[in-house]
Amino acid sequence: MSKPMQPKHQNRFNRTSLYKPTGEVVRHSEYPCRLNFYLRPPPVEISVEDFERFALDRLQVLKTIENATLRNKKADEFRREMDRVSSEHMRMRTGHTKEAMEDRKKDHVSHFILRLAYCRSEDLRAWFLRQECALFRYRFELESRKDKEVFLKSLDINWKVVSQEDKMNMKAELESCAIWTAKAAGIQNVKDFVENETYFEVEFEKVPDLIGRRSVLVRRGKAFVPMTEQISLVMDEFKARLSKALEATAKALPRMDEDERLKPVLLNVEKQYTGKDYGDVTNVTGKVKASEVDGLSQHFPLCMSNLHQSLRKDKHLKHGGRMQYGLFLKGIGLSVEEALVFWRKAFGNHTDDKFQKEYSYNIRHNYGLEGRRVNYAPYSCMKIIQSNQPSTGDHHGCPFRHFSAQSLEATLYKNKVGAPQVNEIVRLAKDRHYQLACTRYFEVTHPEMQSGQVGTIEHPNQYFDMSQGKLPDSDAMTTD
Ligand code: SF4
Incomplete structure (x- = not known):
């Protein structure tokens, strides 16, 4: 793995890749939308202070996800918790303003810092993967259809689109599988739904959740997934790529020339406590005999x-x-x-x-x-x-x-x-x-x-x- 980031001893990012020298915002192809598969290390320099702060902010978000999941929070409660922790620690503003770019950059950088910290054991990798998948799903579901399309196009994922002719040949079977999906999308007429929907052909192992709820047609080892259910496909891609990347990072780690100032942060970040400071005892000292x-x-x-x-x-x-x-x-x-x-x-x-x-x-x-x-x-x-x-x-x-x-x-x-x-x-x-x-x-x-x-x-x-x-x-x- 190439060196992802170089810490800087200044309290500022190197902004040359995102902003004109005047501070005027330029639209940067690095962050066309808020979603990110984190395929490349962030092209930025950051201060050691920001390095730690970003890691802890993302950790707050991931811990909130873990907590909500373990406590079986309902979808609306989960959304509320996520909205709260995101606005406090990891805002993701829409548009292409300077602030929105800063949000995306922080998201990008903090993911890579925690990737370095959490690649060190199988348990840590599994934990990080689980929470990052849940975070990505939450964000994907919030995104507009247009931004989702822009994002997926940028990924260049080779999902085979089913031709209109092939679709018509399996129309009856597709309709019987589409009842639930059409209903969830608010479409009453299943025939219309199938006719107008784009279908992808993928290996059936990629979409176990859709097969589990009988929402896709499976034929000769292939699953035919409607565009409306693309979240399952996207999540499968996200998970597979991140899992591979974590293993590659773990293998590369012993050869990486880790900065001595960053080592303690990376080694201890998963042990970090992010709540009230109980180290400052000045207010309580003497209260107990x-x-x-x-x-x-x-x-x-x-x-x-x-x-x-x-x-x-x-x-x-x-x-x-x-x-x-x-x-x-x-x-x-x-x-x-x-x-x-x-x-x-x-x-x-x-x-x-x-x-x-x-x-x-x-x-x-x-x-x-x-x-x-x-x-x-x-x-x-x-x-x-x-x-x-x-x-x-x-x-x-x-x-x-x-x-x-x-x-x-x-x-x-x-x-x-x-x-x-x-x-x-x-x-x-x-x-x-x-x-x-x-x-x-x-x-x-x-x-x-x-x-x-x-x-x-x-x-x-x-x-x-x-x-x-x-x-x-x-x-x-x-x-x-
Ligand atoms: S360390 Fe103490 S306070 Fe913390 S989880 Fe264990 S028993 Fe509870």
């Missing part, structure tokens, strides 16, 4: 209540647990002084001397008072789920990801979750939808929260806030 933690633990998510209970039982936590739990407590409002009191009491079996030597440094370090003096942020769900896998004797991690199905089931029953919901949550966890499983757990254990208010749990501190009746607020964003 060490003696109040036990009482507040009823509001903790399972990952933190598991750590809290293990700490009380063993009077000790290993390093991974201390980091995960300590930073969470910092995020809920424990000051460094109260944290020292809390952990000293919790480690009741240790002498003062041992505690001072082995543990107090780490606690102060978490608050940025030792070592490199970095003010560490509480971990997001993605970070907990994807980094530092727990091993024997560890209690950190996410129960939905790291517990066995039996342990998770037992924990849920112990927390008074009913059998049907336990099955549902365990199934979600088994299908690797860990945060959604956590969200369902939250919904089941907080029936007072109205459905739809919760969104998806992305951060243990978000869970804690919501459990206390504070609704999510993503005004302040963080990237970790």
Whole structure:
């Protein structure tokens, strides 16, 4: 794969390919319409800041799609969610204005950044492919017929058009398959529909969904697809091309000369948390006393209540647990002084001397008072789920990801979750939808929260806030 983009150390794009020097907009053949199959890398230079911002903006859109799909949102709800997230993060304006060109360029660039980030494993590729297909379908369905035609023409896809003569020879069979399609298109007379419709001849494997609902005629391995159903064909092309491109990128990656400044962004983007910034604790510090933690633990998510209970039982936590739990407590409002009191009491079996030597440094370090003096942020769900896998004797991690199905089931029953919901949550966890499983757990254990208010749990501190009746607020964003 050729080098797709060169980051620039300026806060501006190289605009020479899209705009005249005066800033007057020229119509550029690169973006004739809003749809894009992303066949070529974007011909632009971007700043490192934009590189990260574009990736996170697209990630917000893809995560919204994932969330809506997993929650089986109805078509109109899905459209509403998509309209909202698109207008906030990835606008796609119509026409050929300067703003519209910027939108399309951002769309193009951000797709390629995430392609680089998500080609690195089979799971990531599958996730990216699923969400990108859904995004493309949503946009394709919104597009005008004229723009769709312009776009498809530009792709040069060789779909064989069925001649009028061949069409007439199969007229009766085509009519019997077209009843549903004609009705959906608002056409009552099926005969007229078939006569006026353009049909494409394609391999039958390309349109399993149309065959499944008996909307196409299949003869000798070929399917005859009406133009009205072209979305199935387009999606098949989009999926096949993107899937191939992702594999090619994955193969090329080890040979690619990745910029050292971009590596951390690419390696971590899928772990990025894009909600409220829980790293800034200035507003909450001092709100919680060490003696109040036990009482507040009823509001903790399972990952933190598991750590809290293990700490009380063993009077000790290993390093991974201390980091995960300590930073969470910092995020809920424990000051460094109260944290020292809390952990000293919790480690009741240790002498003062041992505690001072082995543990107090780490606690102060978490608050940025030792070592490199970095003010560490509480971990997001993605970070907990994807980094530092727990091993024997560890209690950190996410129960939905790291517990066995039996342990998770037992924990849920112990927390008074009913059998049907336990099955549902365990199934979600088994299908690797860990945060959604956590969200369902939250919904089941907080029936007072109205459905739809919760969104998806992305951060243990978000869970804690919501459990206390504070609704999510993503005004302040963080990237970790
Ligand atoms: S999904 Fe997040 S908040 Fe929920 S248990 Fe896992 S890590 Fe904790």
